Amino acid sequence: GAGVSQSPRYKVAKRGQDVALRCDPISGHVSLFWYQQALGQGPEFLTYFQNEAQLDKSGLPSDRFFAERPEGSVSTLKIQRTQQEDSAVYLCASSSGAGPWFGNEQFFGPGTRLTVL
Amino acid sequence: AQSVTQLGSHVSVSEGALVLLRCNYSSSVPPYLFWYVQYPNQGLQLLLKYTSAATLVKGINGFEAEFKKSETSFHLTKPSAHMSDAAEYFCAVSVDSGYALNFGKGTSLLVTP
Numbered sequence: 001g002a003g004v005s006q007s008p009r010y011k012v013a014k015r016g017q018d019v020a021l022r023c024d025p026i027s028g029h030v031s032l033f034w035y036q037q038a039l040g041q042g043p044e045f046l047t048y049f050q051n052e053a054q055l056d057k058s059g060l061p062s063d064r065f066f067a068e069r070p071e072g073s074v075s076t077l078k079i080q081r082t083q084q085e086d087s088a089v090y091l092c093a094s095s096s097g098a099g100p101w102f103g104n105e106q107f108f109g110p111g112t113r114l115t116v117l
Numbered sequence: 118a119q120s121v122t123q124l125g126s127h128v129s130v131s132e133g134a135l136v137l138l139r140c141n142y143s144s145s146v147p148p149y150l151f152w153y154v155q156y157p158n159q160g161l162q163l164l165l166k167y168t169s170a171a172t173l174v175k176g177i178n179g180f181e182a183e184f185k186k187s188e189t190s191f192h193l194t195k196p197s198a199h200m201s202d203a204a205e206y207f208c209a210v211s212v213d214s215g216y217a218l219n220f221g222k223g224t225s226l227l228v229t230p
Binding site for chain 2 (some may be wrong): 003004033040041042043044045048055056059091093105106107108109110111
């Protein structure tokens with residue numbers, strides 16, 4: 001049983017470029033989360049999917065950030081016109097629980113380290 | 118809003134010594150609390166969680182944490198540190214919506230021989 005995988009593991013972009021980060025959750029997991037982890041900080045919530053529905057995107061920092069999960073499995077986080085402040089590790093997590101998930105464990109991927117020059 | 122504060126960004130202990138990592142929470146409702154560990158270049162791994170059952174929670178790798186409502190604390194302990202425990206530790210609390218976790222800033226644990 002594979003865990004959550006993310007690709008690429010490392011991404012370097014020039015300021016202004018668009019990037020796409022991929023997350024493959026654990027098979028069958030209903031819930032999928034994206035977090036942003038700045039250097040020396042804890043992860044910060046970006047967005048949440050239940051199957052293909054994006055139920056919460058309150059953490060997305062700007063309209064340059066867009067996430068999708070069209071078939072309820074793989075998810076892509078897209079950042080348009082990247083800025084230096086977007087440099088961070090982007091973590092994906094999945095959970096078997098649906099809806100309010102209190103107590104359900106989130107399984108995290110290794111993250112994608114994005115560096116914007 | 119629910120939040121956690123981790124006291125001490127760096128903690129150093131000798132191998133075999135007690136590990137104590139501090140976490141205080143702020144919540145207007147009974148919280149669900151978690152401790153995660155992050156090894157270099159890896160994702161976060163759940164150590165243990167409190168979901169209003171027993172106040173003393175046992176986790177993996179010999180860690181445990183005690184929920185103390187009167188102190189609004191959820192400190193993580195381990196009786197005897199191993200070199201392999203060196204990592205970043207995050208305390209987290211669930212938010213009202215149930216859709217996310219709010220993490221603390223993390224505590225880096227160093228274990229010296």
